[in-house]
Amino acid sequence: MPNTHYFTPGPAALYPTYAQHLQEALHLQIGSISHRSRFFSEIYEQTYRALQQLLGFDDEVAVLFVGSATEVWERSIQNGVDSRSAHLVNGAFSEKFYQFAKLLQKDAIAHTVAEGKGFVAEEVLQTFQEAHKIKPIDFLAFTHNETATGVSTPSETIERIADAFPDAIRVVDMVSSAPYPHIDFRKVESAFFSVQKAFGMPAGLGVWLVNHKFLKKSEALAQKGAITGTYHRLSELWKHFEQFQTPATPPVLPIYLLGKIAEDLNQIGIEQVRKLTDQKAQLLYEAIGKSKSLEIAVAEPAHRSATVVVANTQKEASALIEQIKNDLNMEIGAGYGKAKNTQIRIANFPAVDFSATQQLADYLAQC
Ligand SMILES: *Cc1c(COP(=O)(O)O)cnc(C)c1O
Numbered sequence: 331m332p333n334t335h336y337f338t339p340g341p342a343a344l345y346p347t348y349a350q351h352l353q354e355a356l357h358l359q360i361g362s363i364s365h366r367s368r369f370f371s372e373i374y375e376q377t378y379r380a381l382q383q384l385l386g387f388d389d390e391v392a393v394l395f396v397g398s399a400t401e402v403w404e405r406s407i408q409n410g411v412d413s414r415s416a417h418l419v420n421g422a423f424s425e426k427f428y429q430f431a432k433l434l435q436k437d438a439i440a441h442t443v444a445e446g447k448g449f450v451a452e453e454v455l456q457t458f459q460e461a462h463k464i465k466p467i468d469f470l471a472f473t474h475n476e477t478a479t480g481v482s483t484p485s486e487t488i489e490r491i492a493d494a495f496p497d498a499i500r501v502v503d504m505v506s507s508a509p510y511p512h513i514d515f516r517k518v519e520s521a522f523f524s525v526q527k528a529f530g531m532p533a534g535l536g537v538w539l540v541n542h543k544f545l546k547k548s549e550a551l552a553q554k555g556a557i558t559g560t561y562h563r564l565s566e567l568w569k570h571f572e573q574f575q576t577p578a579t580p581p582v583l584p585i586y587l588l589g590k591i592a593e594d595l596n597q598i599g600i601e602q603v604r605k606l607t608d609q610k611a612q613l614l615y616e617a618i619g620k621s622k623s624l625e626i627a628v629a630e631p632a633h634r635s636a637t638v639v640v641a642n643t644q645k646e647a648s649a650l651i652e653q654i655k656n657d658l659n660m661e662i663g664a665g666y667g668k669a670k671n672t673q674i675r676i677a678n679f680p681a682v683d684f685s686a687t688q689q690l691a692d693y694l695a696q697c
Contacts, residue, residue, distance in 0.1 A: 335660040335686045339477055339638045339677040345530030351590040360586050365579050374574035377589030384592045384600055387515040394567040395580050396536040399505045399524040403430045409548035409564040410499035411436045415469035416458050421445050421478035422667055427471050445479045448633030451490040470500045475507035478666035480640030481633050485512050492517050499544050507637045510607050519544040529591055530681030535584040603680055610678050610687045611636040617691035624697055639676040647671045
């Protein structure tokens, strides 16, 4: 159905200027240019600078392009874990990050809380510090926004835990929230996202932010004989990044488009992007609070995600999703995994229109 408003948490609504930038990219024949050309390096650098302004990191941080965020789970573990990784797990996505470490035969531990719950820094620190005494933790895996449950971990919580492990490689999955969270890149070594969530683009690009400390760790691991990957091992990606190049043929088109959308977001300003996100989230949460048949899934207000709003449904979620499609021409997300028919998930990414959100909220309040 044309002109459907997508409120799905990935793939998601395309950013409003996407089509226009795509037209321009075709005009520039970006699909055919050599990735070894000067033109490509300029595109890479432009995207780098736009993301730098948007996300607020300095020149010590590299931006590396890989296939997906899922790939970054694997690459970051391969390149960052020597002794032991520690994971904050509260849903399907953070759980997968943890399972990847085990699949790669790393010694991995988790502090796990129930789905729908968030983390208390003191409790996480207790688990990790006990474990650390027995065998050092040298890698910390945070998921800023657990997309399966709509639980967010505030930056302050991430920083408190990260600060207790200054020597570790501290990594933040910000896939379904970037650019919303304020991540202090002096306190973590890495963060990553993919473009089909909050950047409003089609899937196909993973974006991996990494600092020098992570690079050095990767090099030390390789020297010890650890497998850190082949073409996408950190040292290889970094070496090419220094020339704004990539080890293999990159997806030039989405790298270009990401830069353009980041520039558009910079035009609005990150503070305004955050403010609008908060305002739309508030509309949705208030509406769900008013509804007779819906309930906010995350009980603790401080842990509620601003970018993926989740509600428990009394009726079959699929019926409500169908009804919203028919009545409003809007597509909202089903619950994740086993919550498929008992929850709905509503993406509140920058591409999601304010008045459409208002309309959806008014509708939900009557449900
Ligand atoms: C979607 C998602 C991923 C995986 O992203 P892909 O682009 O599918 O690899 C990882 N982490 C979180 C939190 C996600 O929402």
